[in-house]
Amino acid sequence: MKQEEEEKLIRELMMRSSDSMPFVDFEERLMSEIVNREKSRHSFVQSIRLSWFFFILGSGFGLFLSSVASESRFTFLGLPAETAVLPFQILFVLLFIHQIEKLFHLRKRDSGS
Amino acid sequence: MDQLYIRNVLKGNREDFRFLIRKYKDLAFSVALSVVKNEYEAEEVVQEAFIKAYEHLSSFRGDAVFKTWFYKILVNEAFKKVRQSKSAPSLLRDGMAGDIEDADAHFLGLDEEEKHLLVRDALSRMESRESLVLQLFYFEGEGIREIAGITGWSEGNVKVILHRARKHLLGIVGPLLKTEFNPIRR
Incomplete structure (x- = not known):
């Protein structure tokens, strides 16, 4: 068979290759899925904002408490205040790093979606 | 619009x-x-x-x-x-261009519904990249450059896939027209 005939047959074949969407409720399901995803995205953004708010609030409070405690003159199990609050300060720094890493990860996910 | x-x-x-x-x-x-x-x-x-x-x-x-x-x-x-998908679509690589003798005449003997089924059957047996390129080139009327833009493949690669796809389509349609879709045998 000549090349032109092959080409003609392929064109004839491919003209009949179209298919209609067989699922009649496709449009409605798609629109409701879009609405659902918009809603969940909206609440996701709200949650991130709240997380940042409480993170900043908690960090400020932690810093304040930490500095006040280390400057006070109390003793704990015979240890001066500066030494007694050291484990809590380390814990605070670790928590701070852990939380900020999580928040940046969420922010990256949000901008990527 | x-x-x-x-x-x-x-x-x-x-x-x-x-x-x-x-x-x-x-x-x-x-x-x-x-x-x-x-x-x-x-x-x-x-x-x-x-x-x-x-x-x-x-x-x-x-x-x-x-x-x-x-x-x-x-x-x-x-x-x-x-x-x-865990299971890749099963591909049937039937004969090549040699099997398409009289394919045109057999094809014309089919009604519209049968022609559509034949094409869908043939495309379903082809590799995804080949059937996609055929669909975009012949049915959607996209050019090589547009297909390359859509798929992210190079223009040279699209041309090679299109060439292979033409051969494979005819190689699959030929035997189908002689067996399952043969208007004389039915």
Whole structure:
């Protein structure tokens, strides 16, 4: 068979290759899925904002408490205040790093979606 | 016309997105089906592509053609689905060009429904990349450069795939027309 005939047959074949969407409720399901995803995205953004708010609030409070405690003159199990609050300060720094890493990860996910 | 509805959607008129769904859902379904070979998976692919298009509509440049931009998303989703599917579509590589003697005459003897079934059957037996390129080139009327843009493949690669796809399609259709779709045998 000549090349032109092959080409003609392929064109004839491919003209009949179209298919209609067989699922009649496709449009409605798609629109409701879009609405659902918009809603969940909206609440996701709200949650991130709240997380940042409480993170900043908690960090400020932690810093304040930490500095006040280390400057006070109390003793704990015979240890001066500066030494007694050291484990809590380390814990605070670790928590701070852990939380900020999580928040940046969420922010990256949000901008990527 | 697309631009008008896209602007409306971006202004917050979500319902105007229905226009784009109605306009492109059938074409998108055909393209997705040529890749994933399964109606249910093709529907999932089209749905996910429309949702992604909706969510990223603000990044669509107004000077581009919406159809091309949307097809890029669609094709990407379709191949993602193929990769996710545990069982790859079974491919049947029947004879090559030598089997297509009298194919044209047999083909003309079929009614429209049979012709459609024959083509779908043949495309379902082909490799995803080949049937996609055939679909985009012959049915959607896209050029080599546009197909390269949609798929992300080089123009040279698209040409090679298209050449192979033509041969394989004829190689599959020929035997089918002599057996299952032979109007004389039925």
